[in-house]
Amino acid sequence: MKRMRTLAGISILALVLAACSSGSSDTAAEETAAALDDSNCAAAENFCVGLVTDIGKVDDKSFNQSAHEGAMAAAAEVGGFYKYIETTDTKDYAANMAQFTDKSYDVIVTVGFLMAEATVTAAKANPNTKFIGVDQFQGEEVANVTGLIFPEDQAGFGAGYLAGLMTKTNKIGSVLGLEIAPVQLFAKGFEAGAKKSNPNVSVTTVYHPPADNAFADPVWGAAEAKKQLAQGADIIFGAGGGTGNGALIEIAKAEGAGTSIFCIGVDTDQWFTVPEAQPCLITSAVKGLTEGTTDLVKKAFDGSIAGGNFVGSAGISDYHDFASVVPMDVQDKVAAEVAGLKDGSIKTGVTL
């Protein structure tokens, strides 16, 4: 009997740890001061912001983290209460959102394309709560859902334009996560940009096999990057959460990294989020996730938020240490191109 008790103890410990790490228990979730708890979110003076991640963590160095930081900053700025839940299983989307709606949160941020449907369903059931869907394009307008979308094709286009000018072998590649709209836009934009600056370039585009782990498989990403390098690619775009990060880290280890071989990150400035990739990382194709989320949460606070889609910004990040490696005329051309994309005078021509 004693043995069974020990065993039960171990199992409970494990479950508690798993729960803590997924952030769904109250002790682990990060809380900002201001409104001290979420027991009376229904009261008008208490502004409560909840965030539900996609499969992934708020320190994933990629889109979950950016949205989390944006929502947290906005809540702090307006003196609201903030809490997040990390999703560990796609089947839990609705349950995780219900944890917030049950307590009458004012704003719920849901992160990721895959949560789009669950978010709209929850919004229709809770008309008094504002929902912000990061990366969720709204086909039909629901009054209390705002989709924060980005012109990913523009970010990819800028990165591709740079890659087309920098490649020596005229072969560039991309290692991608799941084949879904935001990733496809990045990839197609990357290809279009490269073809524009260098018509002779050939672009290899490879997506992770469809599976739950498509954004969290650095081993596959590393192997794919290695294969593309062996086949002559000298600039590789890693776009796909942990999978893409695996590719970047592998390229950073390759012979010639930083001199003849480069990598390009995605979503956020990965110079800071994946320091292991610094030896090869010339730039990142970034979406203004943090700013966009902050803007929308603040709009929700002052009541100016509207249903439908809200287009954030996208572009490429700083060159950091590679500012001296990327020739000045290339930098100027790329800057002109990115500016043209932003003001609409240049079109990427990407369609899905």
Place this chain on the structure above:
Amino acid sequence: MLDFISENRKPIITLALVTVVAYVFYFLDEIKTTSVLVFGWGYAVPLVLAAMVGIIGERTGVVNIGIEGQMLMSAFASFFGSVITGNIYLGMVIGISAGLVMGAFLAVAAVKWEMDQIIAGVVINIVAAGLTSFFYAPGKTLPQLMPVVSIPILSDIPLIGPVFFRNGLFALATLFIVLAVNYAIFKTRWGLRSRSVGEYPSAADAAGINVLRIRMVNVTLAGALAGCAGAFLALEAAGTFARGLTAGRGFLALAIMIFGAWNPMGALAAALFFGLSTAIASQLQADEVINIPQQFVNLLPFVMTLVVLAIAVGRVRPPAAAGQPYTKEG
């Protein structure tokens, strides 16, 4: 010699065919063929090692569905062991030791406490996922790279050399581990005893074999192989650790074990098949020559597993006592 050939006609013909096809492609495009096969073997290595863990366990009568957790713990231990000690070799030792500890845990739970083996495996998976995410600290880098070793002469063979004999330590060791496990299971006294324990433990007991001890030892030692698989993923394949690094490879390994009919050489072939089809799926996307949606190509290994199992019904069967705790009578 002739007996050997006639007994193993099918595997030999398959092997010869695959080799010929590989070399035809090699002469058409040396670089592509080599890099695709390097990808394929790299993908197969952790699957083969993990399948060995499953095979040793089930041949001895213990079902191990905790391989995923055992690998994850070892990957975590080897990576952070390397980071903390500043030495990748110490990290390897720490990773393999972590595998041994996880193996010992399953052995104690399943054999000594006679706990339901499936539940014990699930507990391992949950414990590993919980502990490794809780203690994970982002932003750490390996102190040094896993050295790439070339075996003299063998590594100079075109195609086969760079794929199998010019690799990191774990990938190099894997081929020899498979041969050793195969020899040990079928040609040694230990192997015969282990198999008898997995098939008919009460008869083995009557013959004077200590059933519980052999199960304890085998399941624990198999954990060390899960340790190798985990350390390979963190130190050699990814060069980093991330939450859920194993990404379901421990479960895929169980499919490979069954596909390979609980036979180490069969599992090696099955894992190579999985690795190669994954590599080909990615290469087809890259080349855009044949326009098959990648989703279909990626389905191939799983469809093949079903086909093989359907054809081989009756001929392929798990060890009879796998999954049953053994209690000595009287």
